[in-house]
Amino acid sequence: MESLQVLVKAGIYILMAAGSLAAIGAVFFPNLFYAGLSLAGVLICVAGIYLSAGADFLAMVQILIYVGAVMTLIIYAIMLTNIEEIKVSHLGIKQILLSILAVSGFAVLTASAILSIDWRPLSGQNRLEVHELGAALMSRYIFPFEVLGILLFAVLIGAIVIARKDKV
């Protein structure tokens, strides 16, 4: 079976590489539609990562909610505000350079922090069954679940009220 494991590991690394590339694409693509699609690519790679980390339910939910709903929202927004034509998609070169500098600084700092710690004792996963998740959701985390429900309900109404043309 270890040959399969090699394959899976390779797969995961490929997914990570693809994810990073898609993320960079999402940020730097001048055409916003491509940026949206690369975001979808990132989401799917992240779903793959969730699978590799043992969270199957989460992977499927990720694809269902993110790629299904959020991407549709984003693409709707893109189409409705016909952003396509506007050529300049990024801010001034000064702002770009400064932000890249700042972010790379941040990345170096955090990376050094990550690499300097020995994670071995913490590593190791256990694949969770969906019913375990369901049980926990309904027992221990019932309160956040209900609040989430109410929040989504409010968002539903709010989004509609904000977005629709006011009937004047």
Added chain:
Amino acid sequence: MVTQSGWIYLIPCYPLVAFLLNVFFGAKVLKEKAAWVSIAASVLSFFTALPFTAGCLQGKIYSDRFPWIAAGNGSLDFGYLIDPMAAVLIFVVTLVGTLIVVYSTGYMRSDAGYHRFFAYVSLFMSAMTTLVIANNFLLFFIAWEIMGLCSYLLIGFWFEKPAAAKACKKAFLVTRVGDIGLFLGILTLFTLFGTLHFEDIKDMAQTAAGNPLLPAAAFLVFCGTIGKSAQFPLHVWLPDAMEGPTPVSALIHAATMVAAGVYLLARAFPVLALSPDVMKIILYTGTGTAFVGAFIALGATDIKKVLAYSTISQLGFMVAAMGLGAVNAGFFHLVTHAFFKALLFMGAGSVIHGTGTQDLRELGGLFPKMKSTAWTFLIGALAISGIPPLAGFWSKDEILTASHGNNFIFTVLCVSAFITAFYMFRLFFLTFLGKEGAKSGHAHESPLSITGPLWVLAGCSLLAGLPGSPFMGMWLQNFLSGTRHGAHEPQAALMMISTALGAAGIAFAALFYLAVPGLAKTAEAVLRPAGSGLEKSMNSVASGIGTLFMKAGSFQNFFDKYFVDGIVNLSGYAAQLAASSIRRIQTGLVQHSLLVAFAVLMVFLYCGMK
């Protein structure tokens, strides 16, 4: 023996009440009767002052104080002080004042501003009397300023005449320059002695002997006198002040106000005495003014101008006396001068009243037409020239004896005395004797209200000299100084010299103007340009000082505008500059602020990680 008496406060109050009555009810109610209110007020103040003069004769001194401003622990208090000097002066002032008010009822009869004139005169009388009886420098200064105001108002009485308007402004401003000096002097005295009362300063004068501020205070006080008594640099306003009505010139510019300067020196004498170099300055200014005044008077063609310059010269004599240290001599001359100079001015007034002109060239041969004016004028002229029995001789002789020590001063004063006699009789001969001038034709004698006071003053000029003369044993000087030896021993020789000078002056005048007809024209031709030339140079000196002040003022303005304001504006501008530079940070772009936030986060992270 010091006593108090409430009545003294009333002396200045009577003219003040008269002033208020004239101001508020003059136009509507009083109209013609305005003069009676003023006359009543001055007569009342004269008779109120009389008992106190008498009191002083018996050696009493009246002095009282009441706190006026309570400042911190000390307090400025006002009050009156009647000592021999004040007693004599109050007597002279009220007497001459009353006579002049009576005189001016006739002189000002048909004038439109009748009540206004008498209102100002009453105000002036109350100010002068306050000044005389004041017991401290501050009250003295207040009265001094009110007198300045009154002189402004009275000189500019016919304000519709541009010359008068200009003259009153000039008078006021020039005296102001002197007043500033006086005020600074008073402040320095206050810093020196902590009090402004005459007696206290007299007692404490010794304590501040070494202090460098003392000569400064003395000099500054003297500036006040220069301004008010028209001494050398600041004398320019007096000749122009002749624009005012003649009674004004008589009252203010002959008898009282100009004398106030000399009275100030007398009051401040303890301080002056302690600073020899200031005394020297006073002496030389006095003599200089005396000589210059006399010389310019020679060339003057206008009666009142001649008398104005003669006043300047006589004041020069008094100031010189003060400079020599002979306070009593100076004061004695002040008293006699008040009488005969008032007489001369009123004489000139009645001549102007009669003929309608002031120009000597248009006058002449008035003796037969205006007999009483002519005779009184002659008495005045004789008095001022220093002919023995009259007042002028004794007081001038006193001054000459005082200056005997310093022979340069003595010679200058003698020459001045000679010139005084000369120009007085030049004036007399040109107006009253000789052939008829253009305007002499229909001249007529003034009414009794004018000639009356003339005769009274003539009498005073005759008698005023005696109290100070040897016949009465120098009584006035002793009385003034309160000691046995008030004056110098009269030296027969000096007396002879002074009478000789007076007689020579008169003789020369007669020679030039009566005896040889042609000679008058040549004399005039020579004297007039010389006199006016000197006058012009004197004026240029005064205006030089003016421009000096102007320069100082403009520099101060420049400094104030550019440095003081500059600094203030600079701070405002700096704040604005800083604000506008910081404002740029607020770009309104969300990503900028996010970038800043992220950078700060990174810094915290870095610090946290170290």
Added chain:
Amino acid sequence: MNLIPTEHYLLFALVLFAAGVTGILTRRNVIGVLISIELMLNAAAINLVVFSHTVKTAPETGQLFAFFVIALAAAGAAVGLAIVLALYRNRHTVQTDEMNLLKW
């Protein structure tokens, strides 16, 4: 069975997060910014999932929280895009640098 050492997961999440932040700071278009925000949220969710089993008493905590993150992200995206539409309707622009009413 951990196939991958944990650091790699964290580094991948870091890359996503860094890309997200850069996107937010440089994108001139509001929807671009929203996309970057989604990236950052996913990065956070990955970390939650990777460390979910460390909580011995309730191993599913991480995953449930990741689930909540996803749900909230969806809610956020919905409201965000509604606002973008309203913004577009009122100001006819979605460029961040044209929305500078707060500019001095």
Added chain:
Amino acid sequence: MDQLFVNLKNMALHLIGVFAPDWLVSLSSILISVGAMTFLGIFIMMYLTLMERKVIGRMQNRIGPNRVGKWGLLQPVADAIKMLTKEDIVPEPADRLLHFLAPVMIVIPALLIFAVIPFGRNMTALDLNVGLLYFFAMSSTTTMVIFMAGWGSRNKYASLGGMRSVAQMISYEVPMVLSVVPVLLSVGSLSTGKIVEAQADLWFVLTPWGFFACVIFFLCGVAECNRSPFDLPEAESEIVAGFHTEFSGMKFALFYMAEFMNAFSIAALTATLFLGGWQGPLLPSWLWFILKTYSLLFVMMWFRGTLPRLRADQMMGLAWKFLLPLALVNILAAGLHLYLGGPAGFASALIILLGSFMGLSKVNRSYVPEKREYVLAD
């Protein structure tokens, strides 16, 4: 017979295992199942087109294609060749990348869904324990691809058609997901294999909530693949051909294939969830599965042949105002049925469901626009 295909696969593996290292063997087992799936997909797609045209023909009292090959059996091959040879036109303003990528990315989810479908006893390619959720995830990704197709071809009608079909799919996804919940309640697991095993003795469709759930699920499924009564977006009489107007040749063929695969998977899943999948008395499991799936496909074609097209607002109204509430009530009824158990549960569920059905249909009286009087041009 039942495990025919499974045995075949094992034999093949042994064959390979003889001369290949073991990791190659496991790899090949994966490859074999993937290959089978793909071949099955393509084969099904081709012969479904034929079946549909034959059935619709029969319904319209005509024979349908019978020229090519015996009874028209080679017709799909002819269509395929036609599709391949047709020139692939790319509109000038279109976005090259999107235009090329859209057809590819629409087929991928359609094929991926096959991994979860239990063709026979232990013949499911990938028996995930989140199988059903996997199905929904994959079907939801198609919305994005439709956008790509519509937007990529820069054609106003295409993008409008794309928006319309996306709106429709999203609207029907909600009731579809909720209609499955009663099944999960009774089975307790998301994996399709377990669901089928749970129906060994009683098919869910026979329970009251099961029947209603099956109807809702099937209708939503049909709507998901834009077929029959709900095929408004690419209906010929409407906006040209919906999102795939600008596609021709092979790309159009791919869209067509994806559509049929979706139809097949919807039918397969309905059969798995409600008709007991491969459960069946006599015949081998996979044969039962094919029979059930194709009968459902026949129903779909039946819909196409007979039902008139729904108007856009009616379609949306049906989804949000009828199916969704019914699904919610169905969950309630299923809960009661399971909780109470026995005939009482059965009766109560039935009553609730029938009551709500009547109420909802009354509430949703079809919207009759008020009479419009036409002003004739004078």
